[in-house]
Amino acid sequence: MRRSRHQRKSSLQQKSGPQKKRERKRRNCDDSVRRPRPGARRKKTWLRRRKKRQKKRERKRRNCGDSVRPLRPEARRKKTWLRRRKKRQKKLERKQRNCGDSVRRPRPEARRKKTLPRRREKRQKRPERKRRNCDDSVRRPRPGARRKKTWLRRRKKRQKTGGATEEDLAAAKKKAAEEARAKAAELRRQREAAATGGTTEEDLAAAKKKAAEEARAKAAELRRQREAAAAGGTTEEDLELAKKKAAAAAKAKAAALAKQKAAAAGSDDELAKKKAAAAAKAKAAAAAKARAAAMAKQQGDGAGDDDTAKQKAAAAAKAKAAAAARAKAKAAGARGGTEQPSSPSPNDPLLQKYVRVIEEHLGPDVLEDAYINRLAKDVPTLVVNKEAYYKVAEFLKYNEQLRFDYLSELHGTDFQTHMEVYVHLYSYPKRQPVALKVKIDRDNPEIDSLVPLWPGANWPECEAYDLLGIRFRGHPNLIRIFLGEQWVGHPLRKDYEPYDAEV
Numbered sequence: 001m002r003r004s005r006h007q008r009k010s011s012l013q014q015k016s017g018p019q020k021k022r023e024r025k026r027r028n029c030d031d032s033v034r035r036p037r038p039g040a041r042r043k044k045t046w047l048r049r050r051k052k053r054q055k056k057r058e059r060k061r062r063n064c065g066d067s068v069r070p071l072r073p074e075a076r077r078k079k080t081w082l083r084r085r086k087k088r089q090k091k092l093e094r095k096q097r098n099c100g101d102s103v104r105r106p107r108p109e110a111r112r113k114k115t116l117p118r119r120r121e122k123r124q125k126r127p128e129r130k131r132r133n134c135d136d137s138v139r140r141p142r143p144g145a146r147r148k149k150t151w152l153r154r155r156k157k158r159q160k161t162g163g164a165t166e167e168d169l170a171a172a173k174k175k176a177a178e179e180a181r182a183k184a185a186e187l188r189r190q191r192e193a194a195a196t197g198g199t200t201e202e203d204l205a206a207a208k209k210k211a212a213e214e215a216r217a218k219a220a221e222l223r224r225q226r227e228a229a230a231a232g233g234t235t236e237e238d239l240e241l242a243k244k245k246a247a248a249a250a251k252a253k254a255a256a257l258a259k260q261k262a263a264a265a266g267s268d269d270e271l272a273k274k275k276a277a278a279a280a281k282a283k284a285a286a287a288a289k290a291r292a293a294a295m296a297k298q299q300g301d302g303a304g305d306d307d308t309a310k311q312k313a314a315a316a317a318k319a320k321a322a323a324a325a326r327a328k329a330k331a332a333g334a335r336g337g338t339e340q341p342s343s344p345s346p347n348d349p350l351l352q353k354y355v356r357v358i359e360e361h362l363g364p365d366v367l368e369d370a371y372i373n374r375l376a377k378d379v380p381t382l383v384v385n386k387e388a389y390y391k392v393a394e395f396l397k398y399n400e401q402l403r404f405d406y407l408s409e410l411h412g413t414d415f416q417t418h419m420e421v422y423v424h425l426y427s428y429p430k431r432q433p434v435a436l437k438v439k440i441d442r443d444n445p446e447i448d449s450l451v452p453l454w455p456g457a458n459w460p461e462c463e464a465y466d467l468l469g470i471r472f473r474g475h476p477n478l479i480r481i482f483l484g485e486q487w488v489g490h491p492l493r494k495d496y497e498p499y500d501a502e503v
Contacts, residue, residue, distance in 0.1 A: 169486065172488075173486065173488060176488040176489065176499055177488070177489075180488075180489055180495070180496075180497070181443065183495055183497070184442070184443065184493075184495045185443065187416075187494075187495050188416075188417075188442070188443075191416065191417070345372040345374075345378045346378065347372055347378045347379070347380050348372065350380050350432055350434075351370055351371075351372060351380035353401075354370070354380055354382060354402070354434060355367065355370050355382075357399065357401050357402065358382070358392065358395065361395060361399070362388065362391065362392065362395060365385070365388075366384055366385055366388035366391070366392055367382060367383065367384055367385075367392075368383045368384065368385060368439075369382075369383040370382050370383065373435065376435070379424070379433050379434070379435045380433070380434050380435065381434075381435040381436075381437055382434065382435070382436055382437065383437045383438070383439070384436065384437070384438050385438075386438055386439065386440055386447065389421075389436075389438045389447060389448055390448035390450070392436065393423070393436060393450055393453055394453060396425060396434065396436070397425075397453050397454070402427060402430070402432075402434075403427050403429050403430060404425035404426065404427045404432075404434060405427060405428060405429070406425065406426045406427070406428060406454075406456075407423065407424070407425055407450065407453075407454035407456050407457055408424050408425070408426055409422070409423070409424040409460070410422070410423050410424075410450070410457050410460035410461060410464070411460065411463075411464060412445075412464040412467075412468045412470045412492075413468075414442070414468060414492060414493050414494050416442075416494045417442070418439050418440065418441065418442050419439070419440050419441075419442050419445050419468065419470060420437055420438065420439050420440070421437070421438050421440065421447055421464070421470065422435065422436075422437050423435065423436040423437070423450065423457075424436075440470070445468065445469055445470040445471065446470070446471045446472075446473060447470065447471075447472060447473070448472065448473050448474060449461055449472035449473055449474040449475040449478075450472075451472075451474070451475055451476060452474065458475075458476070458477075459481060461475055461478065462475075462477075462478060462479055462480070462481045463481060463482065465478055465479075465480065466479075466480040466481055466482050466483055466490070467482065467483075467490055467491055467492040468490050468492050468493060469490040469493065487499075
């Protein structure tokens with residue numbers, strides 16, 4: 001008889017624990033007690049799980065709405081702790097593998113063998129820097145090839161220059177400069193010799209007197225010839241014959257001169273014969289010409305001829321005197337034009353002021369001359385000593401009464417006997433100009449630089465050095481700005497001769 005659930009429960013409550021266990025086992029394994037079907041168990045499990053999922057969704061909805069609820073701080077900390085523990089374990093395993101006694105480290109050969117493929121792959125992936133101009137077909141030359149190419153280029157350059165090096169060029173430049181200085185010294189000696197033997201007023205008077213005597217002698221000779229011709233009783237036919245002879249003699253003389261020029265390479269004997277024949281012909285032609293002139297002028301007035309000759313001689317003497325006067329005036333102008341004009345200049349007070357201030361502070365010995373330059377808009381010009389050049393320039397700039405703060409011009413000039421450096425200054429506070437001039441030796445043209453006082457003198461001094469060879473002491477960078485350092489000589493010097501005749 002089957003008992004009810006209440007009866008079974010009461011009977012179980014009366015039994016002990018082991019008895020209850022045996023009773024359950026017997027009930028489950030007894031054929032009289034039916035076990036639940038697999039489908040009922042699955043359904044029961046599904047219902048239980050569905051209820052659990054519903055509770056979970058309801059909890060999420062309650063806490064975070066429709067979104068997914070984030071992990072709680074404890075869960076996040078636990079997750080982080082687990083991740084770090086796993087990382088520590090991996091690190092510990094790595095350390096044990098590399099340094100532990102149980103795990104042996106790989107040998108160096110094995111490491112190298114393992115590294116080689118990796119490095120090979122890295123080299124293949126590396127950008128091809130060794131290829132020139134980004135062309136895969138052209139590879140950069142090796143260092144040896146580059147050295148060979150450089151050597152060939154230098155050898156070609158040496159062949160072009162004739163194998164000359166920088167030392168050879170410097171030696172050639174030095175030699176050319178010495179030759180130029182020697183030529184300049186020779187020219188200076190010649191000029192000095194000419195100056196010592198130069199013409200004076202007494203020489204001009206003697207030359208005039210000599211020219212007058214020669215004119216009187218020629219007039220007397222012509223008069224004697226005319227008298228002799230008159231005594232011989234010459235006719236018109238004789239005059240015509242004399243003219244023809246004179247013309248023939250002149251033609252013969254011209255032909256002889258042409259032959260002498262054409263046959264320059266003849267023997268000494270032939271040349272002497274030709275010279276003698278030409279001289280004889282010239283003498284004959286001169287005599288015939290003189291006779292013809294005497295015959296032609298026979299019918300003229302002898303007194304008129306004498307007056308004409310005298311007038312010609314006087315005109316020639318006057319022309320020589322005028323030329324000498326012009327040469328003297330030109331020489332005086334080249335020496336600086338110290339002659340004062342008759343009319344006063346408006347800048348005379350400025351010149352007197354400059355001279356007075358300079359002599360009060362620097363002394364009277366620093367100035368050689370002071371004048372008004374009429375050819376340069378009446379600029380007051382000061383000629384200073386070579387030794388006091390920089391001192392005077394510094395005084396002109398910094399003195400409160402002068403204050404020449406602007407340098408507008410600087411150039412050099414070659415006067416064959418000496419050289420001059422001309423500096424034009426202007427004072428903007430005072431609105432006043434002045435010119436500073438200094439004479440220097442032509443053989444050793446050297447003077448102090450004004451660049452420390454006026455930086456604008458930099459390039460003008462380089463120009464004077466390039467074209468005239470004037471060296472400026474204290475210049476920060478004295479170079480040849482037009483012709484270059486390899487140019488031989490200075491073109492604006494009077495004794496300049498081109499190093500290369502084709503240039």
